[in-house]
Amino acid sequence: MPFSRVLSVVGCHAEGEVGDVITGGVLDVPGSTMYDKLVHFLNKKDELRQLLLNEPRGRASMNTNLILPPCDPRADAGFLIMESEEYAPMSGSNTICTATVLLETGMVPMKEPITELSLDTAAGLVTVKAECEAGKCKSVEFDNVPAFVFKLDYQVNVPGIGEILVDIAWGGMMYVLVDAASVGLKIDSQHSTQLVDIGERVKRAVQASYTPIHPENPKIRGVTNIVITEPLTQEGDCKGAVNTVVVSPGRFDRSPCGTGTCARLAVLHARGQLLENEIFKHRSIIGTEFMSRIRGVTQVGEYQAVLPTVSGRAWITSFKQIVLDSTDPFPRGFRVGDQWKMLPN
Template sequence: MQARRVIQVVGCHAEGEIGDVIVGGILPPPGDSVFAMMQAFAREQDGLRRFLLCEPRGSVARHINLIVPAKRPDCAAGAIIMEPTEYPPMSGSNTICIATVLLETGMVAMVEPETRFRLDMPGGPVDVVARCQNGKCRSVILRNVACQALLLDQKLRLGDGREIVIDIAYGGMIYALVDATRLGLRLEAGEARALAELGEAVRVAARAQFPDVAHPENPAIRGVSIVQLNAPFAGPGTVARNTCIVAPGRSDRSPTGTGLSARLAVLHARGEMTLGDSLVHESLIGSRFRGVIEEEAQLGGRPAIIPSIEGRGWITGFHHYVLDPSDPYPEGYVLSDTWGVGDGGRTMLSQE
């Protein structure tokens, strides 16, 4: 066998959502911050994201993360998150996978019963508390970046002419949030295709009708990139069904950590949740994340929150991906039966 490239990957999932972790074979991109490193990788090495995420090596249901050196002295490591069509500044499920892999492979020393460390993520530093027992990372609590409701109760016209109401919030990614039950959906696994099609329609419409929505302190993070379809809020301490639709149109298998963070920010802005309150989000496959409003903060001079998200990750395997010089698909391919009618796997950068 000839190989032009060999990349080592640790397979992992967090509550059902694949978030594999690259541990070798790719050098870190340049940049004086992890956000700048993410931008450099997207500009100069996006073919590697396609190589690993597109078929025949990957799939639309996979994310992959590149471990990079931290740029902050108080952080153990940094990471660049790669999703099917974008590089998000933060992701709860991917961060849980990253923490699990770092600990269970010994890249970060495991201390029982708790290991505490900080990760340098593109969206900002994230504190991790890992509950560990007998060499296993049993669960991960991450203290997310500052999250904020950006716009509430906005009218959105879909491509089919329907008018719906959405909230827009930053939870580490910019979300459009929709009460799916108002549209006659029950948020059940059997509705996954209908939910995915609705969510992608909302994302496309929201990006067109709210082009100026952006992170209050980092204008390079702009535009709605993901959609949360949720059930009504029943009060603090309860469990609520939700699914977050990842471009180009499929349900996140996990309850989505940044989505739960965005929901907490919206509920806090409405006065329905306050400091110390919790909410559990449940995914279409029944997996759960628990979110807590840990701190009230400011972001761009407006009220925000610092939430924590707790979930579990599991290593699924150890892989070596190779590029044979004669392989006709060095950057993979996508087909609309699984990748929908999106942009064919090309990167949707938030800063574009």
């Protein structure tokens, strides 16, 4: 067969967000940390991400996770998160997908009713508790790395909109958070074009004026995503809110976004709107939910931080082999502007 690449992939989604998992066909790479391995793939092996996420094999609204041996001896497995425009240090929906695939395929032994495991990510060690029954991973709860706020009510001038206030926070990725009403929007798929357009404009305006730098890894810097929020409400014995995250190249996260939820937990706590161990229910633009809470507080460099815990569900959708024919004219795929709204320069 004239194939120059064959990859084994398990299709999966977490609350609507696709997070496929590569289970075979990729060897380990050098690196003393998972972040080192991330940099290695970014600089030397990025054709893998492009092959899987660009058309014709991929699409804008998906992610792919790569399971690798962990660097941290406490971890059961390591994984890297490949998105359309970047390698994310951490992602909640992708953690839920990866844990589900590891358990349901037997790569990590499943124990009922609760399986505990640790995953090594580029952002640090993440611990997982999975609720399991009859061979099914019914839900995944993960204790994320600390989340903290860089700026509250940061004033930024957005072309075509004017001066607005945003929050900037770390939740495993760097986020700008903006209230939908403050930019004349409501979170609804009917307003998708405006939400994506204004979200990207706000993000670029922040990128042009402020660069947050992670105090423990200065190579992690700059905002890459934007959380558009609806107001916090009381919902019975918990608090809740709707959000949508605009992910490059111009599309919504279908899930409530795990690291975006963690960033919002940090903002809500900094504003005194959410206390430790209060339950926060975060809903996505398609109505799916992540449950979350602040399990404690800590310090990260000069920043007061929260310890976030998030839970959600994932489902395996396929078992597939991805191949690259040696005569294929698109070994790194391609992009067309009808789907990839924000084409690279």
